[in-house]
Amino acid sequence: MVFRMRNNARFTHVQPIGLDKVAAAAGSDPDVLRLENLDTDVPPPPAAVEATARALTEGRGNSWLPLNGLPELREAIAADLRVRTGLDYDPIRQIVVTSGGTSAVMPVLLATTQPGERVVLTDPTYAGLFQRVRLSGAEPHLVPLVVADGGWRLDREALERVDHAAALLLMSPSMPSGVVFDHDDWAAVARVCERTDAYLIYDAAMERIVYDGHPRINPCRVAGLAERTVVIGSVSKEYRMIGWRIGWVAGPPQIMERIGVTTIYNTTVASGFAQMGAAVALSQPSGVEAAVAEYQARHDTVIEQLDGLPVVRAGGGWSCLVDAEAIGMSAPELSARLLERGRVAATPMTAWGEKVAGRYVRLVYSAEPVGRLLELRARFSAAIG
Template sequence: MRNNSRFAHVQTFDIDRVAAAAGADPDVLRMENLDTDVPPPPNAVTATAQALATGQGNSWLPFNGLPVLREAIAADLRERTGHDYDPARQIVVTSSGTAAVMPVLLATTEPGQRVVLTDPTYAGLLQRVRLADARPYLVPLRVDGGMWRLDRDALAQVTEAAAIIMMSPSMPAGVVLTHEDWTAVAEACERLDAYLIYDAAMERIVFDGHPRINPCRVDGLAARTIVIGSVSKEYRMIGWRIGWVAGPADILSRVLTAVTYNTTVASGFAQIGAAVALSEPSGVAEAVAEYQARHEAVVRQLDGLPLVRAAGGWACLVDAEELGIGARELSDRLLSHGRIAATPMTAWGEEVARRYVRLVYSNEPVKRLNELRDRFTAALP
């Protein structure tokens, strides 16, 4: 059987491996996967159920998404970005935010062109760059004062790229980009004539004291920015698998072609629920407060260990090598000795990422997280 070069450097998430090893043991702290026990908006659940009962959305059309959802996305983007997006020409609904990444890469890059990401970054972004036959170029995140910071000097040294992919808050590190960071991104995009692909999946999951800045509000970025959003994180609607792309009309026409010939159309039932989540109160602030409380519980429990605080998001990272052990071995020991399922970041970047193990706190309440120190102590060599 012939090899396929697109898959030569693609790595697995490792999430499923850790989850399978953990099994269904209720004693295990489930910190390997981005599920959440914070419920989705009840109004969205009701709207979805009603759509199922009445047959609304049970159609192949329209390929770019139901008008009610595209209009809700446009209204949400107007509030976030300060810009108006034409629901008919500048917004395409996709089967989740992650499913939007490949069509956007196909629309913005040629084979062999460079795409800039951070190290660490979400493995679903990094590996899709490889599958799109583009070349990832990783700019490191650095730990400064116990928090992650973008290495702006390293970004300024990039000499060529077709696109820059950024996420704020990011997965898996939880870095929140400052206005100075976004200005550096804008300068890089202008210098390189590159698009900014902005994964906004967690934009509002930001903790107290940290900025929440949409890049489209930064001078020079709006015209170059392609926004990828979804209802999975902010609205806790993981199983709906609804996302979207918004941006310049010429790029969105290409995105729509790629989406249509891949998935044809996202679930109509789920689109109706997503439209309600975007249009009505959906408990985002309350959910963020709960995630922040869980993050602080993790920080308290692991005080004195090489944990890097997150400024937002659903997870934070612990430096396995600082503990004198490899990330894969620490992940294995946490499960076998501490009953903690946690994913090594070996597929989530390069030199920086491979040092770390991710601790997801979105699916474990504070009461259970308060057992974390004892479990870690049992796991460390």
């Protein structure tokens, strides 16, 4: 008798993230412009590296305990959040350390939603958010981002039409578009949350990676949102500490009790020695402003190189999007031609939304310096003829 895998409804609509296939196809060829994933060549804070290495050398942090995070890191997170949000989070009752920011998403979804309930996201949005909603058993409801004056904005009219939801799961700046929400956007979010009695799950991973002229607004400072907002953060983007895999969740005490339990049963505990490095990154000057200036220089180079092509400016973050269908091909086709003919690795956004995302290819500039990005126009020309 041949064993056959049983059906699993959770996977009916779940799509692969895509960037791993593009990375595998690119291989290790040094000539390829690596614009497919969120690695970065901007180094992490030296003090954080030293603290992590010292913890390893001294044998500290090699423990299961405490399950929800080291006290020194939770205190550092609370201090950082006080500056960002204006709120005083209790480090023990209101903060849970996780194995990276993205690993926090599933425990938060399981704690705030039930199967079949609606979770509102933008289209496009990070595939790691969108597909986790599906895996959790909740139902994603996508609100489009629209292009206006060469950049992205939230379709507030579509958002205001949301009539029921358990949670809104949002980023600002958001991957992959780089859209940055202004005060009116967050006020619209607050109205929807109040009307539907929904949580706001706010992925703040890139909150400080904002470019000139765009507001940097933490939603907890907007009327009506602080008491219902669950904040997810990490050291991966702002602090360039991807491999540390340290993130956190902060929110109202009642829901944090559930999130703490769910996190323990999901990953047990985050790396102890990595937590020590993260605590130092949060507590000392860590080069965030210099890193943001470098990313903006790279973003601006991409926009200049692709002048005349349908590329959309980002307000922040590490990536921007080019409209493949406006060029005359599908996103997977443009991705394939960029790699084969232009030696550019770039991911199609087929798993990153629905009607909007599927027509775009993402260009990540976090791991390629300006000098290499100056080749982008010639490589696009080779790809699209």
